[in-house]
Amino acid sequence: MIRDGDRVAVGFSGGKDSYTLLETLVKLRARAPVEFTVCAFTVDQGKFLAPVEPFREWLKERGVEWTLKVDNPSLRLLTEQPDHGCDVCSRFRRRAVYAIARELGANVIAFGHTADDFCESFLRNAMFTGQLSALPAVTYSRKRDFRLIRPLVYVTEEMTRGFAGETGAPVIPCGCSLKTGTVRRSIRDMFAEIEKEYPYLKSTLLTAMGNLKTSRLLDLRYLDLEGGPEEAEAGPLAVLDEPAFTES
Numbered sequence: 153m154i155r156d157g158d159r160v161a162v163g164f165s166g167g168k169d170s171y172t173l174l175e176t177l178v179k180l181r182a183r184a185p186v187e188f189t190v191c192a193f194t195v196d197q198g199k200f201l202a203p204v205e206p207f208r209e210w211l212k213e214r215g216v217e218w219t220l221k222v223d224n225p226s227l228r229l230l231t232e233q234p235d236h237g238c239d240v241c242s243r244f245r246r247r248a249v250y251a252i253a254r255e256l257g258a259n260v261i262a263f264g265h266t267a268d269d270f271c272e273s274f275l276r277n278a279m280f281t282g283q284l285s286a287l288p289a290v291t292y293s294r295k296r297d298f299r300l301i302r303p304l305v306y307v308t309e310e311m312t313r314g315f316a317g318e319t320g321a322p323v324i325p326c327g328c329s330l331k332t333g334t335v336r337r338s339i340r341d342m343f344a345e346i347e348k349e350y351p352y353l354k355s356t357l358l359t360a361m362g363n364l365k366t367s368r369l370l371d372l373r374y375l376d377l378e379g380g381p382e383e384a385e386a387g388p389l390a391v392l393d394e395p396a397f398t399e400s
């Protein structure tokens with residue numbers, strides 16, 4: 153994900169995940185076999201439930217340069233269309249993020265999406281959009297001017313919650329985190345229920361995302377209609393004995 157000479161701008165939302173991401177990258181920078189720099193930025197879209205100034209001290213202690221941008225178009229959106237959905241909101245955020253990253257001279261943008269986000273997105277897309285997809289762990293912006301990375305792909309929110317709690321990070325929630333009756337909330341509840349009996353559920357789902365059996369799906373682009381060579385067999389159940397990450 154990170155290469156020699158990269159300047160990584162971390163999308164810092166002030167939630168438990170972004171604290172974990174930033175701390176991880178700061179620590180990694182000191183030990184990695186490649187040289188890279190890390191800076192952080194926050195886009196204020198008018199959804200924080202408290203002032204975000206406490207971030208400044210925490211980031212200063214870690215020597216991280218921080219940029220805070222209030223996104224006026226998002227604030228107007230809140231007034232003009234208070235019931236807007238995530239698609240519009242994230243489009244506005246994306247535009248602001250690219251503009252800030254450009255100003256910061258970054259070539260990489262890191263987001264704090266976790267294993268939970270990957271799994272939820274995988275199920276949400278399969279169940280509600282008719283696609284077998286999740287989030288890209290590494291991809292590029294449309295014009296290919298930024299590499300977009302999600303280093304916490306194998307980190308659960310149980311871990312980020314524990315980390316943020318232990319370090320006393322001043323977590324400031326976004327108003328959306330309190331919303332109920334959403335698809336996201338239903339999927340989260342469903343996971344929580346199944347995980348009572350199957351604690352490695354997310355680990356197995358992540359393994360599944362990297363272990364496609366295209367001949368057992370229905371996408372005609374991948375079906376072997378002419379009797380080609382056999383599809384390689386992998387061992388998906390191995391993950392049940394050896395999870396991709398340890399639940400704390």
Ligand code: SF4
Pocket residue numbers: 199236237238239241242326328
């Ligand atoms: S959850 Fe809230 S902040 Fe996040 S994309 Fe949706 S509307 Fe925007």
